Amino acid sequence: MTGATLALRLHIVIVEPYEARARSLIECLQPLGHQVTVIAEAAGLARRVREIAPDIVLIDMANPSRDTLEEMTLASGPLDRPVALFVDRSDADLTRQAIEAGVSAYVIDGLQPQRVAAVMDAAIARFQMFRRMRLELEATRRALEERKLIDRAKGILMKARGIGEDEAYALLRRTAMDQGRKIAEVAAALVTAAGLLS
């Protein structure tokens, strides 16, 4: 490794409890030539970051341990490397993108902005992907729950009215259309009501 590339190499700490996500971030940052360390545990976080003394710390905005890192932006003892909060107005676009993607970063004072920007661009892209995956997962989970509710509602109707499955579903759909509601909402109301009556 030449001196020049060594100087460009940054030490990045990722605070991330989920292994798959940590691995994904490593995969996007290591090819840029950086050293990446993952901290998964919330316990002793401030001490560990201080020991590692990285150039950049990346953390999910949804991670409650972010406030622990905030403490370090104030540390100014001789042994503490100052870590600056990434909300500087000098690069408002990048900060806005980072916040929208849900990633926050703590950066050593005096680091060249373009080097930070390159790391942030890569991290932002990954976090946008995580965000999409999280939304999709939530949508899938909701669809599954609705499916279960509709099945239970169908079961209640079939038993109470002595009708077949198709007919029960048609009844739910017709009621939903008449009331301008979703089938899942009608099913939920029926399941709740049946629970109260039984």
Place this chain on the structure above:
Amino acid sequence: MTRTALRLGFVPLLDAAPLIVAREMGFAEAQGLDLTLRPAPSWASLRDMALWGQVEAAQMLAPVPVAIAMGLAGPVERLDILQVLSVNGDVLGVSAALEARLRAQGFGFDFADALAARAALAAAVEGPLRIGVPFPFSTHVALVRHWLAQEAPPYSLHTIPPPRMAEALAEGEIDAFCVGEPWGSVAVERGAGALILPGTAIWAAAPEKVLAARPSWVADNPETVAQLMRAVWLAGRWMDDPANRVTVADLLARSEHVNAPPELLDRALRGQMVISSRGEERRVPGMIRFHEGAAPFPWRSQAAWFARQLARDNGLDPNAAMAAAGAICRTDLYRANLRGIGADLPGASSRIEGALEHPTAVASERGTMILPRDAFFDRTIFDPAQPDC
């Protein structure tokens, strides 16, 4: 009539109650607002959401807008304080090991005498006391620093997210904490330690959370700001009626709000604290207030008190800090927006802090204002006009 959409940020804690009640009990709707409540996982994230416009206004630790105004949070736009959301509500607790040593020493856990508690702690600790707090700029830190300014054991502060506080105490990461309810009661329930003082034992009337917003948004949306302030003020008034506090506990306990058992939330709301796993109960007058005693008024002197302490801790000029802190307290908006719905307004926007040993009537527009006891444990008096005393 179409309602104005408004996004409000909060951290899931007992004292987010005024915002949650404003929405759930219809106060916001009655003012013509369609409120969306956005929970934040940390104070840093909530501050960034507010600064970068992901929410229009937010619940905020009272010292955070002060620190921002003093330039301690970097080159960001300031946040104005529209009103105070809650007064008091914090508790201080110690680990089970420290509790055992204090008991062996004969400490009575009276949950009231801050001087005695400090002396007992100084005798009981071995090595420096590690104290967990929720955020570097917080009423919690301000109370601890004021309490331990003299004759105290050496100590260090460690930022721990409140939901982790009990675990950090149980695992020996910290020896003590100062945290907002229900997280102190959660630590007691888990057998991680015992409570030694309510925040009120250090300062009887400490502003805890405020409603904060960017001044640029405030200036551009005067009518929405007025609607929001009225809705939150009316919610606070409703909550301070003891008859409504059970409903408050039930509302907050819902998973999308605070996600803690209602019986734990209820302790601080009723001022009836369980302080140890032995089930010892202590009554705390004024444990948390949302309305009574002019609680929502954004006193400039209270922001100045935080500013003076932050200035001293960070080597800044206290006078400049106090002036910057006073300027973000929007007493002008409070007076203009809340006069019409029955708020009594104090004659002055600043007061001498710590001077009241008993509830005291003060000059106000309607002549009905009674300020509660606001004494500090060490009988300090803070006069913003003479900050060096």
